[in-house]
Amino acid sequence: MNSPTVSDDSLSPALAQLQLKQVSWVTSAKGAIPGTTILSDISFDVARGDRITLIGPAGAGKSSLLRLLNRLNDPTSGTIYLENQDIQTIPVLQLRRQIMLVCQEPKLLGMTVREALAYPLVLQQLEKSAIAQRIQTYRKRLHIPEDWLERTELQLSVGQRQLVAIARALICQPKIILLDEPTSALDVGTASHFLGVLADMANQDQITVLMVNHQLDMAQLFCNRILYLQTGQLMQDTSATNLDWNLLRESLVQAEAQAAQEWGVEEF
Numbered sequence: 001m002n003s004p005t006v007s008d009d010s011l012s013p014a015l016a017q018l019q020l021k022q023v024s025w026v027t028s029a030k031g032a033i034p035g036t037t038i039l040s041d042i043s044f045d046v047a048r049g050d051r052i053t054l055i056g057p058a059g060a061g062k063s064s065l066l067r068l069l070n071r072l073n074d075p076t077s078g079t080i081y082l083e084n085q086d087i088q089t090i091p092v093l094q095l096r097r098q099i100m101l102v103c104q105e106p107k108l109l110g111m112t113v114r115e116a117l118a119y120p121l122v123l124q125q126l127e128k129s130a131i132a133q134r135i136q137t138y139r140k141r142l143h144i145p146e147d148w149l150e151r152t153e154l155q156l157s158v159g160q161r162q163l164v165a166i167a168r169a170l171i172c173q174p175k176i177i178l179l180d181e182p183t184s185a186l187d188v189g190t191a192s193h194f195l196g197v198l199a200d201m202a203n204q205d206q207i208t209v210l211m212v213n214h215q216l217d218m219a220q221l222f223c224n225r226i227l228y229l230q231t232g233q234l235m236q237d238t239s240a241t242n243l244d245w246n247l248l249r250e251s252l253v254q255a256e257a258q259a260a261q262e263w264g265v266e267e268f
């Protein structure tokens with residue numbers, strides 16, 4: 001785990017749907033405060049249908065990486081390609097229909113669940129009957145109870161809101177979905193059930209998923225590939241079947257302890 005950027009030979013670049021080439025992200029300098037390097041020289045390829053978990057200690061840059069893929073930020077250097085096209089040359093709304101990000105604390109903007117699920121489809125000018133049908137199809141596929149449809153976000157727990165937000169992204173049938181700790185507010189049983197359902201669905205529909213998840217047990221249930229980030233660097237890129245999960249668990253615990261210690265020294 002100490003050597004940087006280990007790439008697994010079983011991951012074929014020929015099938016790349018998404019490619020990151022030497023991507024770095026440095027925050028912009030403000031007055032006397034210089035920019036900080038958050039992500040450093042990251043390169044990897046993603047094949048269609050990959051289910052990837054991004055793992056790493058707090059502050060490793062996992063969320064920042066997802067934000068670059070959805071163009072909430074742009075790399076300071078390096079290039080990201082979607083199907084061989086530099087994503088900065090794709091109109092941003094068009095890109096975000098293909099690569100959807102579900103953030104950690106999604107909002108339903110005061111809508112009922114039904115309205116929130118319908119909204120992106122209304123924007124795509126789908127007919128009412130097609131929208132109603134799509135909502136039912138995805139509700140059933142994701143095992144969302146029918147009675148949630150008339151609830152507002154105030155009547156949902158944080159975890160339930162996360163599930164609805166993921167359903168709202170999937171219903172748009174994106175090529176790639178980016179999930180930032182999607183199960184952080186769910187109990188272990190619900191989280192593992194949901195990730196199983198999501199993995200089956202992603203498999204059937206060949207949707208690529210990149211997910212940040214701190215819970216290795218959840219990652220193990222879900223992904224076919226792990227990217228391990230630490231201090232903004234890609235330390236390991238390997239298929240889940242080749243992975244020594246115990247070693248990864250130990251490395252993560254050590255890295256988390258180190259990060260906590262560094263924060264403690266600096267901030268208190």
Ligand SMILES: Nc1ncnc2c1ncn2[C@@H]1O[C@H](COP(=O)(O)OP(=O)(O)OP(=O)(O)O)[C@@H](O)[C@H]1O
Binds near residue numbers: 065
């Ligand atoms: N817009 C920003 N401006 C300045 N610093 C930022 C910005 N966004 C993130 N950072 C910093 O970048 C580092 C990486 O943050 P990021 O949220 O990507 O990490 P993470 O691996 O997702 O962490 P966690 O597991 O705690 O969510 C952190 O030190 C954070 O403070």
